[in-house]
Amino acid sequence: MIRKPILTSKEDQNFQEALKLYDQKQYKKSLKLVDQNLKKHSHAESLTLKGCINYQLGNKSECESYILKGIEKDKDNYMVNHLAGIYYRSIENYTESAKWLKAAVDNGSPNKQILRDLSILQSQIRDFKNLTTSRQQYLDFQPGYRANWTGAAIAFHLNKNYNSAYSTLTKIETIIKDHLQESDMYEQSECCLYKNDILFDAGNISKALEDLEKDQSYIKDKLAYLSYKAKYLMILGNSKEASVIYRKLIQRNPDDIDNYKNLEICLGTSDWEVEKRAKLYEKLARFYPKADVPKFLPLVFIPSTNKLFKSKVSEYILSQLKRGVPATFVNIKPVLKNAKKLKIVEEIVEEFYGSIGQYDPTVKLWTMYFISQLNYFKAKSDSKFLEESMKWIDLAIEHSPTLVELYLFKSRILKTQGKVVEASEFIDQGRQMDLQDRFVNSKTVKYYLRANNIDKAMELISLFTKLDKDAINGCKDLHTMQVNWFLTESAEAYSRLYHQYQEELNSLPEDTDEEIVNDLKEKVDINKGLAIKRFLAVVKIFGIFVNDQFDFHSYCLRRGTPRHYVQTIKWEDEVHSTPIFVRVIKGLSKICFEIYDEQKVKKEEEPIKIKKNNKKQKKAKAQFLKQKEDLIKKVESEKDDSDPLGTKVLNDLVNNSNGDIIDNLLNLTSTLINEAKDYKITWELSFKLNLIKCKYILCLQALKNLKDKIDEDELKQLIQTLSDQVSADETTNNAIKMVVEKGLASAFPDL
Amino acid sequence: MPSINLDDLTTNNLGVFKKIFGVTLPIEYSEDWYANSFDSDQIVKLAFYSELPVGAMKAKLLNIESFQGNFDNFNTSKLVSKSIPNAVYLETLSVLESYRNLGIGEKLLNYLIEETTKRFVHEIIIHVHVENTKAIDWYKKHGFVEKELLKDYYKSKGLTNPDAYILSLKV
Numbered sequence: 008m009i010r011k012p013i014l015t016s017k018e019d020q021n022f023q024e025a026l027k028l029y030d031q032k033q034y035k036k037s038l039k040l041v042d043q044n045l046k047k048h049s050h051a052e053s054l055t056l057k058g059c060i061n062y063q064l065g066n067k068s069e070c071e072s073y074i075l076k077g078i079e080k081d082k083d084n085y086m087v088n089h090l091a092g093i094y095y096r097s098i099e100n101y102t103e104s105a106k107w108l109k110a111a112v113d114n115g116s117p118n119k120q121i122l123r124d125l126s127i128l129q130s131q132i133r134d135f136k137n138l139t140t141s142r143q144q145y146l147d148f149q150p151g152y153r154a155n156w157t158g159a160a161i162a163f164h165l166n167k168n169y170n171s172a173y174s175t176l177t178k179i180e181t182i183i184k185d186h187l188q189e190s191d192m193y194e195q196s197e198c199c200l201y202k203n204d205i206l207f208d209a210g211n212i213s214k215a216l217e218d219l220e221k222d223q224s225y226i227k228d229k230l231a232y233l234s235y236k237a238k239y240l241m242i243l244g245n246s247k248e249a250s251v252i253y254r255k256l257i258q259r260n261p262d263d264i265d266n267y268k269n270l271e272i273c274l275g276t277s278d279w280e281v282e283k284r285a286k287l288y289e290k291l292a293r294f295y296p297k298a299d300v301p302k303f304l305p306l307v308f309i310p311s312t313n314k315l316f317k318s319k320v321s322e323y324i325l326s327q328l329k330r331g332v333p334a335t336f337v338n339i340k341p342v343l344k345n346a347k348k349l350k351i352v353e354e355i356v357e358e359f360y361g362s363i364g365q366y367d368p369t370v371k372l373w374t375m376y377f378i379s380q381l382n383y384f385k386a387k388s389d390s391k392f393l394e395e396s397m398k399w400i401d402l403a404i405e406h407s408p409t410l411v412e413l414y415l416f417k418s419r420i421l422k423t424q425g426k427v428v429e430a431s432e433f434i435d436q437g438r439q440m441d442l443q444d445r446f447v448n449s450k451t452v453k454y455y456l457r458a459n460n461i462d463k464a465m466e467l468i469s470l471f472t473k474l475d476k477d478a479i480n481g482c483k484d485l486h487t488m489q490v491n492w493f494l495t496e497s498a499e500a501y502s503r504l505y506h507q508y509q510e511e512l513n514s515l516p517e518d519t520d521e522e523i524v525n526d527l528k529e530k531v532d533i534n535k536g537l538a539i540k541r542f543l544a545v546v547k548i549f550g551i552f553v554n555d556q557f558d559f560h561s562y563c564l565r566r567g568t569p570r571h572y573v574q575t576i577k578w579e580d581e582v583h584s585t586p587i588f589v590r591v592i593k594g595l596s597k598i599c600f601e602i603y604d605e606q607k608v609k610k611e612e613e614p615i616k617i618k619k620n621n622k623k624q625k626k627a628k629a630q631f632l633k634q635k636e637d638l639i640k641k642v643e644s645e646k647d648d649s650d651p652l653g654t655k656v657l658n659d660l661v662n663n664s665n666g667d668i669i670d671n672l673l674n675l676t677s678t679l680i681n682e683a684k685d686y687k688i689t690w691e692l693s694f695k696l697n698l699i700k701c702k703y704i705l706c707l708q709a710l711k712n713l714k715d716k717i718d719e720d721e722l723k724q725l726i727q728t729l730s731d732q733v734s735a736d737e738t739t740n741n742a743i744k745m746v747v748e749k750g751l752a753s754a755f756p757d758l
Numbered sequence: 759m760p761s762i763n764l765d766d767l768t769t770n771n772l773g774v775f776k777k778i779f780g781v782t783l784p785i786e787y788s789e790d791w792y793a794n795s796f797d798s799d800q801i802v803k804l805a806f807y808s809e810l811p812v813g814a815m816k817a818k819l820l821n822i823e824s825f826q827g828n829f830d831n832f833n834t835s836k837l838v839s840k841s842i843p844n845a846v847y848l849e850t851l852s853v854l855e856s857y858r859n860l861g862i863g864e865k866l867l868n869y870l871i872e873e874t875t876k877r878f879v880h881e882i883i884i885h886v887h888v889e890n891t892k893a894i895d896w897y898k899k900h901g902f903v904e905k906e907l908l909k910d911y912y913k914s915k916g917l918t919n920p921d922a923y924i925l926s927l928k929v
Contacts, residue, residue, distance in 0.1 A: 367760050368856045369808045406856045408781050409774050409811045439773035
């Protein structure tokens with residue numbers, strides 16, 4: 008028998024002790040022991056543990072090096088692997104963390120909880136293939152929890168391994184069937200429906216229907232049961248039975264437009280006469296007199312030339328106007344895309360207005376409001392109607408000056424006319440009549456931001472934020488509450504101000520007083536910095552959205568909500584296609600390109616010497632610093648913000664401190680390319696950036712995606728730009744040039 | 759039939775209150791005058807027609823002995839703490855022009871009468887501009903009697919004929 012050397016065992020003992028202390032969050036004591044070990048020998052486990060301890064102690068620059076040393080020394084040691092996994096998880100490098108946790112498992116770690124952590128990481132990085140293994144292994148280890156079965160099934164489902172997913176769920180169901188408590192029934196219901204989803208995704212509709220009926224007694228979500236059943240019947244061609252269920256669904260919720268549309272598909276109304284279709288809806292409207300849909304839908308399918316249209320639309324609009332429904336216009340708006348229908352509606356309302364005296368005064372008011380909105384709608388194709396719209400809203404305001412909606416609408420007209428300042432002041436008049444309405448408050452704030460009045464906007468929105476005791480405004484709250492619309496609008500306002508000051512600066516005559524020049528320069532920098540900072544705040548929030556999933560990979564299993572979990576995963580996969588994110592990237596990239604252009608110019612220019620006028624400058628500077636301090640208090644995005652004015656982010660971008668500015672932009676754009684393929688800006692950015700980087704194949708790909716998103720002249724110009732640069736480029740490989748030229752010729756043969 | 763309801767004035771809808779008086783009255787009141795609406799000697803109310811605010815009323819308790827002077831010193835004076843209130847002075851009562859003759863003013867007035875008697879006070883008095891015959895007729899219709907003519911009451915406000923009638927209602 009070989010005895011282990013005493014030294015090693017002493018070290019291992021120390022390490023075990025240190026590990027215990029680490030788990031108890033006694034990091035300093037733990038570090039002492041680890042350092043004792045490392046004094047004499049380089050002990051792999053201790054090295055990695057030191058990395059983790061340093062992280063916990065906030066010594067962030069001395070973590071990864073220790074982790075790497077530990078791995079280098081003994082990369083097959085499961086303890087080292089595990090600690091490395093823990094470290095990479097805490098710095099949110101999930102790919103690396105998953106890799107090392109998997110290594111820990113593969114190297115025989117007895118700690119089965121690693122499988123749980125590993126599966127969460129694999130879900131986060133969408134490594135579904137390996138996820139199935141880890142979830143299955145964890146299930147084998149702990150088959151006593153239903154959550155583990157559901158977890159394995161989800162893994163199989165996401166990996167499109169439908170049979171395994173289905174059999175896993177069926178198996179646990181048969182095991183658990185006789186032991187179900189009342190408190191398990193919700194989970195049971197959700198799991199049955201989830202099992203059904205899997206069958207549907209696998210394309211096995213008849214089996215899905217069969218199971219749905221079998222599980223009917225378990226299913227609590229009756230709405231889902233009915234919708235699933237109707238959908239299946241329809242796909243299986245049993246329209247008659249499907250139509251009966253859609254009628255039931257309409258009865259449950261007569262305001263859901265989809266049920267009506269599906270009913271029509273089942274009944275095969277596409278080759279019915281208009282009159283017959285209208286009769287169907289008349290009948291439905293009699294059954295559900297309070298529902299809007301059966302009254303509204305016929306207005307869409309009855310052609311304007313049919314005399315039924317006029318009588319129906321007249322009944323629809325006038326009954327609402329007489330009841331004083333504020334949303335009358337919004338309700339009818341989808342129909343008005345048809346110009347002939349619009350004309351008829353206009354005539355009806357005009358005629359009605361002629362006899363308005365017999366009704367109570369609010370009817371007149373709502374009708375005037377309607378006519379103003381109608382003209383605003385027409386102004387989209389011909390701006391001369393804007394004045395008409397204004398005339399009617401003024402009449403309405405004179406009639407009922409206390410109705411806030413009218414103020415909102417008049418401000419909207421003013422905004423469309425480009426009078427942003429008047430619009431913001433006028434909407435504020437409306438706001439003052441109802442200070443507790445958050446919607447009106449938010450609208451007013453938005454209008455002030457459009458008018459670049461950021462201070463006033465901040466003052467008003469702060470009425471609705473938490474406002475800590477010592478806070479001067481709600482700026483920090485808006486960041487923690489992730490108020491993306493406000494951050495984006497304010498970023499755009501700062502950006503407009505920066506461009507405005509930049510223009511002023513550029514148009515100054517040469518002999519302008521230095522003080523004025525410097526003052527303007529500061530203003531440019533501050534507004535530019537703040538614009539970037541606010542845009543980046545939204546980018547950061549989207550990062551948080553992605554990280555927020557993390558807890559749900561295990562939470563949803565415990566709660567027994569697999570259906571909603573899978574939906575969330577799919578939503579998260581495209582979270583960067585949210586319009587506000589795309590808008591932020593658009594705004595941010597504009598400023599970045601400007602900085603990039605300046606960089607190019609600066610390289611060629613000599614630095615300009617600044618004359619000094621000390622005394623005067625000092626005084627001005629003191630005054631300026633005071634102003635700056637006040638400003639900082641107002642714009643801080645977190646407590647003790649280290650970069651309140653975005654000066655550092657701006658400088659980092661200007662000096663390429665965190666890597667090349669174009670590379671950084673490409674990074675941001677890549678999320679759009681993966682998730683927001685339908686946006687023009689995605690591919691415009693991709694084209695522009697890759698052209699700078701001389702990545703011509705990627706430019707070609709961008710152009711192909713732009714084909715049906717921009718007009719032909721624009722496209723032509725871009726193609727020309729690309730082919731010009733390709734042919735002038737002498738450093739690029741000829742083969743690549745050929746590919747691009749051929750690609751252009753085959754993708755755009757006519758241009 | 760559209761409903762007519764009364765509701766309290768709050769700090770959040772004070773703007774509506776100002777708006778109604780602003781568009782219906784020929785004279786402007788000061789910010790202070792609006793701000794004291796929440797004092798304990800005040801009787802204020804808003805009237806809603808189909809949930810739209812269209813009418814407003816503001817009155818205060820006072821002692822009839824102090825009932826003198828012209829518009830300015832009168833509207834800024836407060837009830838002297840020691841004197842016992844024995845009348846309610848109706849400062850303003852307005853309904854938006856488009857919503858008149860629908861019973862809204864009457865509802866406000868009835869509320870005021872109710873509040874007055876609750877406070878064991880038995881007289882409501884008002885000033886009305888002599889030219890405002892519509893208002894004078896309206897008040898008379900509702901039981902007010904003409905007491906005297908005050909010369910130059912509205913002089914500081916620049917009205918063409920600055921005299922005012924005092925009308926009174928015993929309740």
